[in-house]
Amino acid sequence: MAFDIEMIEKVYATMAARVDKARELVGRPLTLSEKILYSHLWEGMPSQAFTRGKDYVDFAPDRVACQDATAQMALLQFMHAGKSKVAVPTTVHCDHLIQAKVGAKTDLAVANTQSKEVFDFLSSVSNKYGIGFWKPGSGIIHQIVLENYAFPGGMMIGTDSHTVNAGGLGMLAIGVGGADAVDVMSGMSWELKFPKLIGVKLTGKLNGWTAPKDVILKVADILTVKGGTGAIVEYFGEGATSMSCTGKGTICNMGAEIGATTSTFGYDDSMRRYLAATGRQDVVNAADKVASYLTADAEVYANPADYFDQLIEINLSELEPHINGPFTPDRGTPVSKMKEEAIANGWPLKVEWGLIGSCTNSSYEDMARAASIVEQAVAHGITPKAEFGINPGSEQIRYTIERDGIIATFEKMGTKVFTNACGPCIGQWDRTGADKGEKNTIVHSFNRNFSKRADGNPNTHAFVTSPEMVAALAIAGDLSFNPITDTLLNDKGEAVKLNPPSGDELPKRGFDVEDAGYQAPAADGSSVEVVVSPTSDRLQLLAPFEPWDGKNYTGAKLLIKAFGKCTTDHISMAGPWLRFRGHLDNISNNMLIGAENAFNGKANSVKNQLTGAYDEVPKVQRAYKAAGIPSIVVGDHNYGEGSSREHAAMEPRFLGVKAVLVKSFARIHETNLKKQGMLALTFANEADYDKIQEDDTINFLDLTEFAPGKPLTLEFVHADGSKDIIKANHTYNEGQIGWFVAGSALNLIAAGKA
Ligand code: MIC
Numbered sequence: 001m002a003f004d005i006e007m008i009e010k011v012y013a014t015m016a017a018r019v020d021k022a023r024e025l026v027g028r029p030l031t032l033s034e035k036i037l038y039s040h041l042w043e044g045m046p047s048q049a050f051t052r053g054k055d056y057v058d059f060a061p062d063r064v065a066c067q068d069a070t071a072q073m074a075l076l077q078f079m080h081a082g083k084s085k086v087a088v089p090t091t092v093h094c095d096h097l098i099q100a101k102v103g104a105k106t107d108l109a110v111a112n113t114q115s116k117e118v119f120d121f122l123s124s125v126s127n128k129y130g131i132g133f134w135k136p137g138s139g140i141i142h143q144i145v146l147e148n149y150a151f152p153g154g155m156m157i158g159t160d161s162h163t164v165n166a167g168g169l170g171m172l173a174i175g176v177g178g179a180d181a182v183d184v185m186s187g188m189s190w191e192l193k194f195p196k197l198i199g200v201k202l203t204g205k206l207n208g209w210t211a212p213k214d215v216i217l218k219v220a221d222i223l224t225v226k227g228g229t230g231a232i233v234e235y236f237g238e239g240a241t242s243m244s245c246t247g248k249g250t251i252c253n254m255g256a257e258i259g260a261t262t263s264t265f266g267y268d269d270s271m272r273r274y275l276a277a278t279g280r281q282d283v284v285n286a287a288d289k290v291a292s293y294l295t296a297d298a299e300v301y302a303n304p305a306d307y308f309d310q311l312i313e314i315n316l317s318e319l320e321p322h323i324n325g326p327f328t329p330d331r332g333t334p335v336s337k338m339k340e341e342a343i344a345n346g347w348p349l350k351v352e353w354g355l356i357g358s359c360t361n362s363s364y365e366d367m368a369r370a371a372s373i374v375e376q377a378v379a380h381g382i383t384p385k386a387e388f389g390i391n392p393g394s395e396q397i398r399y400t401i402e403r404d405g406i407i408a409t410f411e412k413m414g415t416k417v418f419t420n421a422c423g424p425c426i427g428q429w430d431r432t433g434a435d436k437g438e439k440n441t442i443v444h445s446f447n448r449n450f451s452k453r454a455d456g457n458p459n460t461h462a463f464v465t466s467p468e469m470v471a472a473l474a475i476a477g478d479l480s481f482n483p484i485t486d487t488l489l490n491d492k493g494e495a496v497k498l499n500p501p502s503g504d505e506l507p508k509r510g511f512d513v514e515d516a517g518y519q520a521p522a523a524d525g526s527s528v529e530v531v532v533s534p535t536s537d538r539l540q541l542l543a544p545f546e547p548w549d550g551k552n553y554t555g556a557k558l559l560i561k562a563f564g565k566c567t568t569d570h571i572s573m574a575g576p577w578l579r580f581r582g583h584l585d586n587i588s589n590n591m592l593i594g595a596e597n598a599f600n601g602k603a604n605s606v607k608n609q610l611t612g613a614y615d616e617v618p619k620v621q622r623a624y625k626a627a628g629i630p631s632i633v634v635g636d637h638n639y640g641e642g643s644s645r646e647h648a649a650m651e652p653r654f655l656g657v658k659a660v661l662v663k664s665f666a667r668i669h670e671t672n673l674k675k676q677g678m679l680a681l682t683f684a685n686e687a688d689y690d691k692i693q694e695d696d697t698i699n700f701l702d703l704t705e706f707a708p709g710k711p712l713t714l715e716f717v718h719a720d721g722s723k724d725i726i727k728a729n730h731t732y733n734e735g736q737i738g739w740f741v742a743g744s745a746l747n748l749i750a751a752g753k754a
């Protein structure tokens with residue numbers, strides 16, 4: 001498991017010269033984000049200044065991390081790349097495929113049986129190709145990365161949108177689709193449009209009931225789910241340095257919820273403390289030598305408005321605890337306004353469940369502070385009104401909080417301790433009664449609260465808040481409870497006011513663990529055999545996608561015009577479907593089943609233009625495929641928001657959809673579509689979305705002239721014979737057009753032409 005201090009020292013050894021050169025080329029002081037970007041160029045020493053939001057740049061990330069639900073597809077693709085070993089340190093983490101039902105022990109055993117085939121596959125591929133393997137139960141990818149691998153000034157990519165969590169340790173950590181990871185694992189460069197920069201200045205200090213989570217809940221409220229698109233968010237100021245490292249991780253984690261490329265903080269004492277506590281004093285020693293390169297130049301933070309594309313200022317001393325939701329993480333409500341908001345909107349006030357965990361908030365500090373609330377309730381004889389569940393972030397955290405009596409505290413309130421894994425956060429929650437579809441409220445400390453995400457019930461109103469607030473609201477059983485002003489009744493009928501939470505940032509006696517759950521790869525994996533059974537319903541070897549035939553697509557059918565929010569959960573649902581993440585044909589049966597059809601307002605009901613009958617989206621698409629008819633998908637704003645799962649791009653590709661035409665894309669999804677050889681297009685004129693009709697047939701008029709910066713022209717022929725000509729923009733550069741032509745980026749790698 002040993003982190004790679006040599007690799008880190010190598011990064012630091014070249015950093016100063018590269019950053020100094022970049023400063024000279026750019027001609028002004030540099031932000032931290034720019035320092036990390038310019039010190040990780042594929043070309044090594046910078047030779048030009050890049051334009052933010054415009055230039056595509058090749059980078060050389062230091063590490064790759066994958067989780068079980070995305071690693072299957074990533075590694076199936078990597079197996080086609082023709083390499084014997086990964087080119088950069090890589091880890092695989094088993095965390096998404098474990099259900100939360102009874103409690104850790106039983107649930108883990110069940111997962112190990114049910115998903116044995118997949119875990120065995122991941123373990124053997126890891127062993128073969130030099131990848132570190134974290135077994136089921138070891139913890140959630142982003143906590144483990146923070147505890148073991150993240151380092152200030154580093155750059156990593158991960159096949160999960162919340163890879164950004166590692167920004168808490170001053171990294172630029174970026175979520176990508178599996179095909180991007182395959183590039184880096186194969187020893188190739190990784191391309192990203194040079195991001196814009198959003199500065200967030202934090203003044204004051206967190207106090208009382210306010211936690212780091214509230215910073216990002218507030219930022220999400222300000223920027224909305226697409227406000228961070230194409231940007232890195234850099235936090236600074238006295239409020240930043242006064243926060244714990246894991247608290248910073250929480251803030252960076254939810255940068256995914258505003259669409260940000262990533263978020264980061266400058267190197268400071270909280271990071272030194274965290275690195276030391278997690279056994280990495282030598283990283284501190286190495287980082288201290290280049291400390292001035294691990295934060296922005298002083299002038300930047302003195303006059304931030306001159307250096308960032310957008311600047312936000314938040315005074316932590318005045319920040320109130322927030323509760324965001326339901327159904328979207330950017331709907332922020334300060335705790336003092338919750339009562340009126342909830343009543344005005346008809347949100348159920350009764351809280352049924354409180355859940356603490358996920359990669360966002362499952363650190364030692366989170367657990368300790370939430371437990372301090374539980375401890376008070378127990379001491380005052382207050383019976384909790386809602387049920388309570390926790391998922392520790394890693395085995396190291398679980399072992400340590402058990403040793404320190406924190407789990408015992410939770411258990412006094414009947415809390416269920418689930419596996420160190422994603423669990424309810426990704427619909428892996430076997431919640432009793434969820435199938436009844438009743439309207440209800442839950443509160444959790446996770447990051448996402450899209451419809452159906454936790455328990456599959458579209459009527460579950462999920463609210464995101466800090467772990468300490470989850471504890472308070474679950475004990476009160478009331479969404480409108482404000483612990484700052486309200487009291488609770490204890491078993492004797494006395495009114496009790498809870499004190500604000502308290503808890504150690506790091507364990508006083510240090511972290512401890514018996515078996516962290518790590519398996520090192522074979523030094524020489526050439527003889528390791530990877531077996532995929534041809535009859536498996538969980539794993540399927542990939543066949544390359546067909547290259548483009550060089551002609552305009554004609555006679556394409558409109559598969560669906562999706563209305564409103566269409567996240568990756570709508571395009572390729574998680575929960576029960578996670579079991580098919582390694583089997584493209586099987587998982588394709590969930591394609592777009594959550595998207596709302598703009599013509600009838602229904603999910604998973606579209607018109608089959610060949611028969612005129614309404615049917616499920618995947619069925620209709622399979623009918624078009626069988627008839628050899630191409631199709632396109634039309635969507636709204638921020639299409640593909642949320643996850644990095646490339647299944648959301650591979651499924652339409654596999655089933656014969658040729659293009660996705662939307663008002664705007666989320667970054668990772670747009671790249672995933674490009675990588676898989678699809679056309680990712682945006683309306684040149686957004687209002688054209690309204691011109692698209694249910695029975696439309698589409699002809700591409702100038703695909704044969706597909707070129708960077710040149711819009712494409714599509715002819716929509718309506719049922720009555722009338723036509724609309726629609727211009728579609730795209731962001732493909734030469735190389736990316738090459739992916740389209742070859743049928744996918746992987747086809748190029750496999751042909752040795754990438
Ligand atoms: C998520 O939080 O949605 C996930 C599940 O972690 C995804 C990855 C996936 O779909 O496997 C993500 O955030 O990228």
Ligand code: SF4
Nearest residue numbers: 162358359422425426
């Ligand atoms: Fe797992 Fe949830 Fe984090 Fe995604 S957001 S990695 S599902 S804990």
